[in-house]
Amino acid sequence: MRSEPSLEAGTTEIWRLAAASLSVAIVLVDGMGRTVYADYLEKFGQKGFAQRVLLDRAVSGIRRDGKAGLFRQQALEIFGPPRSYFQLESKPLGEGENPPFVVVIEDVTTRRQLEEIRRDFVANVSHELKTPVGAIVLLADAMSQETEPDTLLRLANRILSEGDRLAHLVSDLLDLSKIEETSIDLSRKVNLLELVAEIIERSTPSANEKQISLELSARLDDPEIEGERWQLSSAFSNLVDNAVKYSEPGTSVTVSLEGAADGVAVKVMDHGIGIPARDLHRIFERFYRVDADRARTTGGTGLGLSIVRHVIDNHHGEIAVSSTEGVGTTFTITLPRSAR
Numbered sequence: 001m002r003s004e005p006s007l008e009a010g011t012t013e014i015w016r017l018a019a020a021s022l023s024v025a026i027v028l029v030d031g032m033g034r035t036v037y038a039d040y041l042e043k044f045g046q047k048g049f050a051q052r053v054l055l056d057r058a059v060s061g062i063r064r065d066g067k068a069g070l071f072r073q074q075a076l077e078i079f080g081p082p083r084s085y086f087q088l089e090s091k092p093l094g095e096g097e098n099p100p101f102v103v104v105i106e107d108v109t110t111r112r113q114l115e116e117i118r119r120d121f122v123a124n125v126s127h128e129l130k131t132p133v134g135a136i137v138l139l140a141d142a143m144s145q146e147t148e149p150d151t152l153l154r155l156a157n158r159i160l161s162e163g164d165r166l167a168h169l170v171s172d173l174l175d176l177s178k179i180e181e182t183s184i185d186l187s188r189k190v191n192l193l194e195l196v197a198e199i200i201e202r203s204t205p206s207a208n209e210k211q212i213s214l215e216l217s218a219r220l221d222d223p224e225i226e227g228e229r230w231q232l233s234s235a236f237s238n239l240v241d242n243a244v245k246y247s248e249p250g251t252s253v254t255v256s257l258e259g260a261a262d263g264v265a266v267k268v269m270d271h272g273i274g275i276p277a278r279d280l281h282r283i284f285e286r287f288y289r290v291d292a293d294r295a296r297t298t299g300g301t302g303l304g305l306s307i308v309r310h311v312i313d314n315h316h317g318e319i320a321v322s323s324t325e326g327v328g329t330t331f332t333i334t335l336p337r338s339a340r
């Protein structure tokens, strides 16, 4: 038969295991002011000496206050590197003059970073929207005071082009949020050859306007993969549009499909202006444009390649880019047949 103390010992062990499995750290102080459990150094003390020392100091302070009956919350920012953020909170575990208490320590670094990304994003969007909206207001104001037909036409055309830019930006933003937020259905078959052929057909008029020839080459037996058609279509349209947009008249853009190890490789190759080596690692960031002035004339939003990257990630594929300034750029997308 089990005796009372061994039952308690077993419970304590289970409690310890449960506390150790939590993502937050805990300091338990009994009514005599003795620390009976603390795991914050094990959980968060591994990221360097400074973090250990600063955490220890913050916990000591909150523990000292707890012993004096003062329970509180505290935010701790450690400049690092790596920069990290903690939230500490002490709570009494009972009534009376010297109750036992718990200090809960949470690593909120990821949450803070996400908040920062969101804040930057909102600031970027506002800035990007402000420019064309401001231009439209100024142009409309100029129009209202103008009587000369040629000038009126010129101003109206500029309003049209700023309006197009706005529409393009809003549509890219909607695509991006849809791609980021909807869960992807990978159960449908998508014929990549058909999809790319459709995109090429759709882009041919704008390519013709720039005297750029669009070519398709396919060397594969099975062009089908599992994926979400509209997402893949958005990704490849962005790549083909960019290839045309950043190429000089008289050049060609080729989209080629090949079989790859258990998947399909799609290459979008142009002979255009190329991307400087120093910018290559940043082009997939939201709103990143190699040359903001050039982007104004091409109507670029800086969102196209972040859409591409998200789509390829969603399909567990890979994306590679090689580019030489003045020679051209090739994006290579490799997609697995099945990402489930």
Ligand code: ADP
Binding pocket: 238, 242, 243, 246, 270, 272, 273, 274, 275, 283, 288, 289, 290, 291, 295, 299, 300, 301, 302, 303, 304, 305, 306, 329
């Ligand atoms: P944008 O809407 O400005 O084209 P993207 O996200 O599609 O935004 O591309 C980011 C930047 O990468 C572009 O501003 C452009 O400078 C560069 N870029 C993308 N594709 C090409 C390409 N095929 N050739 C040259 N530069 C490119």
